[in-house]
Amino acid sequence: MSAFGEWTTVEGLPAFEYRAGPRPWDPIIDPPTSRNWVHLGNRRITLVADSDGRFGVWDEHLGCRWITERTGIARFGDLSTDSPPAKLFGPTFCRVGVASDPVEIERTVLCPEGEVPWVLIRVDVLNRGDVVLRGALSEEWVVRPRLVDLEFGPVRGDAPPDAPVVALEHFGGERAETTAGTLTVEAALDLAPGERTTVWFRFGLVDGPADPEVLYAASLAGLRNRLPSAPAEIQWHAALLTGGACVDGVLGGHTLNQGSAYSFRHGFNGAARDPLQHALPLVHLEPDLALSVLRNTCAWGSPDGDLPYALDGRKQPWTQLFRPSDQNLWALWLASEYAAATGDLAAFSEPVPYHPCHGADPVPLAENLRRQFRFFADEVGVGEHGHVRILNADWNDLAIKESGVDREVMIERGESVLNSAMAAWVLPVYADLAARLGDDATASEARERAAALRSLVAGEWNGRWFRRAHGPDGKVVGDHDLWLEVQPWAILCGAATADQARALLATIDETCRAGSPLGARHRWPVPDGTHGQVWSSVNMTLIWAAAAYDPEMAWDEWRRMTLHAHTAAYPEVWTGTLSGPDCYLAPESDRPGETWALPDFGTAMQAYPVANLHSHSQPLLAHLRLNGVVPRFGERA
Incomplete structure (x- = not known):
């Protein structure tokens, strides 16, 4: 059983009741802390719910940006939701409860379904006393806009160049706005003994009128309807995966940043393979979002078919650190899985832009993918043994460092058995898609390349496992130690x-x-x-x-x-x-x-x-x- 609490069901959805007190731990590069948190979201914003009842709001619409961090408190007299004893983390909401002799407060902060750029706040207040309860219920949020852009080392705290106007609104009452600083709004309460009332607020990039009660009910119902009929943990994973999406205001579609330290601490969206990987299960759960992520990630690229390693915190291509050789394969895989599962070939005729820094015209998705295939075949290419070149990384960003072979030699002449095995599986699947799109020449070439690579991978069996990579002059990586990442692909592609x-x-x-x-x-x-x-x-x-x-x-x-x-x-x-x-x-x-x-x-x-x-x-x-x-x-x- 977890030392932090236990799983339960709330609103017909999986949830976790957090009951632990402060428990210190070490982030290694930042000061020790006792804060724990979880990320919840919709297709626009991320709500970061903390173990002390406070919140952060992240919006990647224009870059890696915090709207605010560690704030969001309700108050009624001396009673506050700061550090509440009861905390409940749901798949798109957090609920806290506090009470005193005369009053009980339950506060739910919810990310509404869809692309709503604000959180909905429901505060239920109960008069537990035997006299009339009068006073002001307040919501207080501090707007702290922060851009996170390639921060390796101490947190810099950079302000974004164009901080948005953020609003805190009491539905039916006052509204406050700012680009930075404290926002407070109040609602007057007058409750008879035993009376309960619900007060509604919202915080974020307020974009128009809304009926909070209808939206709240519809969001929970919509969430229940779209999650798979599966065990609770599968439902939880599906909700948190889709909650990591954000509609992209620069490139279109939705990004599905892998998050964690990469984006929220260090400020980049990478590698390009990662959103493509994350979207693969969505092909079978929420295919429209999977397609949107595919289109978005293809739009990171350049007209020659290359995909950058990552986008920095300002959504600009970041290519200085790694030059991976596998990224096109993930785009071809996701596109093929989407087409096979949905039968939607019309999507491949729709135009997809390239990153604005290239000044290039959009092309149909099918052409974007064909150019990625050509880049993989012609520019990444193969080495002297016939395996796919490794460049300065394949899936494993540290493969060259860990190989024991001279870095520059491996970059120039190294070959990845991993990429060969993966390509031997991906390319036939992509060939099926290309053929259905009428590109028989590409389909034929993809199958031929896959067959050649499959044969080469088969030759890497050393009696116990498959070797990992080759360098020049007979240097072999993975003959005496097992590198797991290549082994499943050798089985999947038919080499084993x-x-x-x-x-x-x-x-x-x-x-x-x-x-x-x-x-x-x-x-x-x-x-x-x-x-x-x-x-x-x-x-x-x-x-x-x-x-x-x-x-x-x-x-x-x-x-x-x-x-x-x-x-x-x-x-x-x-x-x-x-x-x-x-x-x-x-x-x-x-x-x-x-x-x-x-x-x-x-x-x-x-x-x-x-x-x-x-x-x-x-x-x-x-x-x-x-x-x-x-x-x-x-x-x-």
Whole structure:
């Protein structure tokens, strides 16, 4: 059982009742804190609900921006919702309760369904006394606009260049506005003994009239209707995943930033592969949002088909740090899965822009994807062994550093068996889409390239596992140690024979999975001087690959990926209770169940170890794969 509280059901939805007092923990690059929090949202804003009853509001419409942080209090006389004893975290709302002898207050802060750019606040007040209760109920929020843009090291606290006007409104009463500073509005109460009343407020970028009571009921009903009919944790993941979306005011569509330390602490949206990954389960849950994320991420790119590593906090391409070689594959995968699941080929005729910095005309989505295929084939290309070039990273941003081969040599001539295996699976799926769009030449080439890569990957079997990468002059990475990320793709793409697949899964079970309650480690043996790491993005593919050969192991690995597994193993760690990072540290670490930190580089997932969308999207996608949902036109596994 969690040291922080327990799961329950509220409004017909999964929720968590938080009962813990202050529990200090160490963000590594920031001062120690006892604050815990969870991110909730709609398709525009994110509500950050804190364990002390305060709130933050994040809006990525124009960049990585806080509207406010650590504020939002209701008061009635001496009674305040600051540090309430009772806190309830729902999938799109937070509810707190406080009481004194004469009065009881229950306050719910909700992100309405859709693209509403403000939070709706419901305050229920009960007169528990035996005399008339009169006084002013107030709402107080401090507007603290802050731009987060490539902050590695201490928080800078930069003001955005064009801070928006933020409003606090009492429905039926007063309204206050500012670009920065304190907002307070009041509602006069006059309650007879035993009488209860509801007062409505809203805070944020107020955009027009609304009926709060209707909107509140419709939002909860809409949420219940759109979440899948599935166990509570699946519903929770779906709500928090979609709650990370934001309609993009620069590029169009919706972004689905992976969040956590990357955006909320360090100020960038990256890598480009990540929103594409997060959107994959949405193909089967909310396909309109999946398509919108695809269009948005394709709009990051340039007319030659390249996708930048990331967008900075001002939504400009950020290419200085990493030059990955895998990103086009994720766009081709998402597009193909969307088309296969929905049959919506008309979407590929609609124009998609390129990033405004390129000054290029929009092209149909199909052409944007064709150019990405061409970039992958012609510019990323293959090396002297025929494998896909690694450039300075593939999926693993630190693959070159960890390879033990000279960095510059690997950038110039290194090859990724991982990318070859992934491409051998993705390209045939994309070929099916290209053929249905009438591009037979691209379809034929994609299939031919996939077949060649599949054959090369098959040759990387060393008797126990598949090698990871090649450098020049006979340098081989992963011959004497197992790199997990390549292994599932070797199975999925058909490079592994059935006997090899079963043997490989047995080896992974005996090594990477041994004694690890949160799932398989991504390296074995764990390199000296490092922490074993468990990556949900990798383990999703492991679950998928294992489903065909060892279903019992696949389901067990999925269960290890769940929030409930983390709570069972590490009940005293808030990270992983309601949300998590992209990676957990393995049990042999000095901080098991927590996450990575690179303090020498001024960066740490541990500084903001929740609200990473991999912790929600990957269990969803793995669950879909376990239930036979695969992206083949007209097929189900």
